[in-house]
Amino acid sequence: MLLQFFKALAHESRLRLLGLVAAREHSVQELANLMALKEPTVSHHLAMLREAGLVRLRQDGNTHWYALEQKTLSQFSRAILGREQLATLAGPKTQSAGEDRVVRNYLMPDGRLKAFPATLKKRRPILAWLARHFDEGRRYSEAEVNAIVERRHHDRETFRRELVGHRMLARKDGVYWRLPEADWVL
Amino acid sequence: MLLQFFKALAHESRLRLLGLVAAREHSVQELANLMALKEPTVSHHLAMLREAGLVRLRQDGNTHWYALEQKTLSQFSRAILGREQLATLAGPKTQSAGEDRVVRNYLMPDGRLKAFPATLKKRRPILAWLARHFDEGRRYSEAEVNAIVERRHHDRETFRRELVGHRMLARKDGVYWRLPEADWVL
DNA sequence: CATCTGTTTCGATAGATATCTAATTAGACA
DNA sequence: TGTCTAATTAGATATCTATCGAAACAGATG
Numbered sequence: 495m496l497l498q499f500f501k502a503l504a505h506e507s508r509l510r511l512l513g514l515v516a517a518r519e520h521s522v523q524e525l526a527n528l529m530a531l532k533e534p535t536v537s538h539h540l541a542m543l544r545e546a547g548l549v550r551l552r553q554d555g556n557t558h559w560y561a562l563e564q565k566t567l568s569q570f571s572r573a574i575l576g577r578e579q580l581a582t583l584a585g586p587k588t589q590s591a592g593e594d595r596v597v598r599n600y601l602m603p604d605g606r607l608k609a610f611p612a613t614l615k616k617r618r619p620i621l622a623w624l625a626r627h628f629d630e631g632r633r634y635s636e637a638e639v640n641a642i643v644e645r646r647h648h649d650r651e652t653f654r655r656e657l658v659g660h661r662m663l664a665r666k667d668g669v670y671w672r673l674p675e676a677d678w679v680l
Numbered sequence: 681m682l683l684q685f686f687k688a689l690a691h692e693s694r695l696r697l698l699g700l701v702a703a704r705e706h707s708v709q710e711l712a713n714l715m716a717l718k719e720p721t722v723s724h725h726l727a728m729l730r731e732a733g734l735v736r737l738r739q740d741g742n743t744h745w746y747a748l749e750q751k752t753l754s755q756f757s758r759a760i761l762g763r764e765q766l767a768t769l770a771g772p773k774t775q776s777a778g779e780d781r782v783v784r785n786y787l788m789p790d791g792r793l794k795a796f797p798a799t800l801k802k803r804r805p806i807l808a809w810l811a812r813h814f815d816e817g818r819r820y821s822e823a824e825v826n827a828i829v830e831r832r833h834h835d836r837e838t839f840r841r842e843l844v845g846h847r848m849l850a851r852k853d854g855v856y857w858r859l860p861e862a863d864w865v866l
Numbered sequence: 867c868a869t870c871t872g873t874t875t876c877g878a879t880a881g882a883t884a885t886c887t888a889a890t891t892a893g894a895c896a
Numbered sequence: 897t898g899t900c901t902a903a904t905t906a907g908a909t910a911t912c913t914a915t916c917g918a919a920a921c922a923g924a925t926g
Contacts, residue, residue, distance in 0.1 A: 497695055504690030507884080509683055522903060527812040535885050537904055556893045556902045571757045626713045641871095691914080708873060721915050723874055742872040742923050 499570050502546035507531065508539045515549055516562040525560070607647040617656070624653060625662035628672040639663070639670045685756050688732035693717065694725045701735055702748040711746070793833040803842070810839060811848035814858040825849070825856050 503509060507529065514520055514528060526536045540560055543549045547566040552559040611617050627642050628634065634642075636654075643650045643657075657663040660679045663670050689695060693715065700706055700714060712722045726746055729735045733752040738745040797803050813828055814820065820828075822840075829836045829843075843849040848864050849856050 497690070497692055500686055500689040500695070503686040504683070505884080506683055509686070523813070531884095532886060533903065534887080534905080538884075541904085553893090558903065567760055571761050574753055575757050623710075626710060693914080717914095718916060719873065720875080720917080724914075727874085739923090742870095744873065 496570070496573065498546050499548075499566075502542050502548055505539070507535075508543060511536070511539055512543065512548060512562060515560050516564075519552065519559040519561045521557050521559055523557075610647065610649065610652065618660070621653075621656055621660055621662060622675075622678065625657055625660075625672060625678070628663065628670075634670040636668055636670065682756070682759065684732050685734075685752075688728050688734055691725070693721075694729060697722070697725055698729065698734060698748065701746045702750075705738065705745040705747045707743050707745055709743075796833065796835065796838065804846070807839075807842055807846055807848060808861075808864065811843055811846075811858060811864070814849065814856075820856040822854055822856065 503512070510529060511525060514525060520528075522533050522536050522540065525531075525540075526533045529536060540549060544551060544560075548563055549560045550563045552561070607620065611620060624643065624646060627646075628639075639654055639657075640650045643653045647653060654663075658665055658670075661673055662678050664673050689698070696715060697711060700711060706714075708719055708722050708726065711717075711726075712719045715722065726735060730737060730746075734749055735746045736749045738747070793806065797806060810829065810832060813832070814825075825840055826836045829839045833839060840849075844851055844856075846864060847859055850859050
């Protein structure tokens, strides 16, 4: 929905069209003249604006009069202000807001971890965050794992063990690799 | 500027990116993992968001941490509310706001002219508006000119004469054509 | 200095979309 | 009904852009 709104406005022709119909009603012909475009092109753009609810159509004979739908504009103007709205855009692959908050609380400005939380509930998102520093489908030596972990916290042993314990990393013959998120024990 | 803003947000990947960095700082790697995209792609999108002033970059070692620039979002949220702002979007090819007002005042709901203003100052934008109903580079017979003019006002003789007088239309051997706006006597 | 790691830049390619002409639809009018 | 006018839809084409792999770049580390 929000995406549709932005797409509708992400073209010079449509922005100018909206400017014109914001001033007063215009017919397709008028707009085509003012914009130096052909009617089909204008019609196409108006259809997109209409689909997004940004213009309103009044039909009189065979003439179609388009005008701005200010309400929609106001509505989206408000929508893009709230962080909550934006966070939902992140889609299904994102961590939840709650998990994000945990990680944020434990991160220092330089991106390292302040500490390792005692409770399992808080530990899980931290470990998930850490596990995402590994690429799926790539193999790591123990030294590589240590290096990556150590960049976030000095206690590499504990973290390495926990990552394996939660089935985020797997180990065999001293070689580590990242497991798909579906397998993680959260 | 406003166009750049909308373009930056008119893609699903960038909307989701913005959602992620709105929650907390993220590195390019993290984002690439979360979005199931390669680093170059993410980097490219972040560059666009940055160009539009929507994200802020904090560099720590090799790692680039991106975060939302809420200020920009608020600023544009306000910008799209005002009709005045929108009208300016119409760009250079549009009539000025003042001229638009004149035309609007003389237009009846059906798109015809109420009257022909007496003062030159008001007559010019009306004539310009009328002249734009003709296509540049096309030739019109006098009958065609009459037909087009008559659709807006019954006094076709006066209008036809004025259009030629203001060098909006030219005539030779009973054939009319529209002159470029640069030549119009306004 | 040599190397390693995270990021960006480059070049190529596939997919989306803006625009046009031609054809079609739909209202008005005789 | 047939014609005229304004608008839309269809189809074709050219431009733009999202994405990737490869290469270049820059900071950190030994």
